[in-house]
Amino acid sequence: MTLSVSARQLSAGAGPAEATACEGLDPELFFPEASDPSHRPSPAERVALAVCAGCPVRDWCLDRDLEECPTTYQVVGVRGGMRQADRRALHVQRHGVRAPYRAGAER
Numbered sequence: 001m002t003l004s005v006s007a008r009q010l011s012a013g014a015g016p017a018e019a020t021a022c023e024g025l026d027p028e029l030f031f032p033e034a035s036d037p038s039h040r041p042s043p044a045e046r047v048a049l050a051v052c053a054g055c056p057v058r059d060w061c062l063d064r065d066l067e068e069c070p071t072t073y074q075v076v077g078v079r080g081g082m083r084q085a086d087r088r089a090l091h092v093q094r095h096g097v098r099a100p101y102r103a104g105a106e107r
Contacts, residue, residue, distance in 0.1 A: 021055035031077040037085035048078035055081070066091055 022030065029051070032044030041049060052058050062080020065087065069075045072088045079087065 018056040020057055020061070021051050025051065030079065034076075034084045037089070041083050045078060045083045049081060049083065052078060052081035062087070066094060 030048045032042060032048060035042040035045055052061075055061070058081045060080075062082060065075070065079040069091060072091045075087045075091055076084055078084070082090070
């Protein structure tokens with residue numbers, strides 16, 4: 001999966017003025033193969049999480065991602081300092097929406 005714009009471009013205008021930690025990096029870095037939610041982050045996820053850890057707009061990035069994804073199946077990759085599994089759980093907590101393809105999910 002690739003991003004069509006950088007986080008810096010996404011933040012232009014209504015977003016924060018600070019530079020993003022991911023600016024200029026390969027977007028593929030933020031789309032590692034997702035680890036099982038019950039396991040620790042994979043080595044590839046840890047690399048992306050390390051980039052996010054030092055980002056001044058991490059919280060804004062996470063909030064924007066959670067607001068723009070109407071369902072959990074659209075939450076992919078590492079954004080806002082959280083891996084996919086953790087953001088999906090947070091999305092369910094905030095919005096009460098589960099991925100439609102998951103066993104036992106409400107349709």
